[in-house]
Amino acid sequence: MKCDLCNNESVTFVRYNGSHLCADHFKDYFVKRVKKEIRKEVDLFKGDTVGVAVSGGKDSMVTLSILHSLFNERNGIRVVCISIDEGIEGYRPPSLDIVRKYCSDNGIEYRERSFAEMDLPMDDIAPVSGSSSPCTYCGVFRRKLMNDEARKVGAKYLATGHNLDDVAQSVMMNLVRGDIDRLARLGPHTNIRPGLIPRFYPLRMVPEKESLLYALVAGIPFWDGECPYWKEALRNEYRDVVDGLEDRSPGTKYSIVSTYDKLRPLITPASPHEVKFCFCGEPCNGKRCKACEYEEVLKGRIGAGKG
Numbered sequence: 001m002k003c004d005l006c007n008n009e010s011v012t013f014v015r016y017n018g019s020h021l022c023a024d025h026f027k028d029y030f031v032k033r034v035k036k037e038i039r040k041e042v043d044l045f046k047g048d049t050v051g052v053a054v055s056g057g058k059d060s061m062v063t064l065s066i067l068h069s070l071f072n073e074r075n076g077i078r079v080v081c082i083s084i085d086e087g088i089e090g091y092r093p094p095s096l097d098i099v100r101k102y103c104s105d106n107g108i109e110y111r112e113r114s115f116a117e118m119d120l121p122m123d124d125i126a127p128v129s130g131s132s133s134p135c136t137y138c139g140v141f142r143r144k145l146m147n148d149e150a151r152k153v154g155a156k157y158l159a160t161g162h163n164l165d166d167v168a169q170s171v172m173m174n175l176v177r178g179d180i181d182r183l184a185r186l187g188p189h190t191n192i193r194p195g196l197i198p199r200f201y202p203l204r205m206v207p208e209k210e211s212l213l214y215a216l217v218a219g220i221p222f223w224d225g226e227c228p229y230w231k232e233a234l235r236n237e238y239r240d241v242v243d244g245l246e247d248r249s250p251g252t253k254y255s256i257v258s259t260y261d262k263l264r265p266l267i268t269p270a271s272p273h274e275v276k277f278c279f280c281g282e283p284c285n286g287k288r289c290k291a292c293e294y295e296e297v298l299k300g301r302i303g304a305g306k307g
């Protein structure tokens, strides 16, 4: 099959708009949408710093690669790659090797934080996570370290690799659970909360499949191993539901997210003005942040196991 725009072989058929595209035209099409999303979500000027949260998976590597090509000395916007080592043997070390090498080959500033700083690697947390999924703890600690490092490098925004599939699943999940507060806070962050670096999602309007194809045709290295602790059963169910809907009516994922965007101004998060800080420096709702609370609980459980 030929590309609709030139004589080259097509590499993909984009079902929701019925077009066949070759590798070069697919890359153009992809980057165009990412740029549009960036323009919609953030205001960046000379002297600003953007942090990019990178795990080494396809989505975060694609995000890093595109942001690095858009922002550089020419426009005076600094890009800093930030990675977190959760302490998962056999899973995280190879992915971080890919990120480090990519950054050093491409002259990208690289920062790394680790769960070892808290003396709580995921390999120690998982056996004591009880009835909660290990991902619950992992997510809270990762967000804290990421936010802390982004703040340290003076980032105005923090980009993550969330794609259209991730966002559509989150919208559906929170809608069905009636979790209006989470729904309102899904981001991109328009209400700036002191101490919390606003997130933005350059891949928010591109399906996961296209992010994978872009990584492959653009030759971006990535790690596709699966986390041994990944146990988000609910999200997996919503993935199946959203994929099923997309299969029957191409364009559904896009329509879920754009409908959410239209509704968003009407949804207000609970107590948006209340700002408190934990003794560790993180913004929080109660006296302490979730990460400090979890740290104490987990260390107690690990200590009890040893004793």
Ligand code: FES
Residues within 6 Å of the ligand: 086, 122, 134, 135, 138, 139, 227, 228, 229, 230
């Ligand atoms: Fe955190 Fe898997 S990466 S639980």
Ligand code: ZN
Residues within 6 Å of the ligand: 003, 004, 005, 006, 007, 008, 021, 022, 023, 024, 025
């Ligand atoms: Zn073409």
Ligand code: ZN
Residues within 6 Å of the ligand: 278, 279, 280, 281, 282, 288, 289, 290, 291, 292, 293
């Ligand atoms: Zn804290």
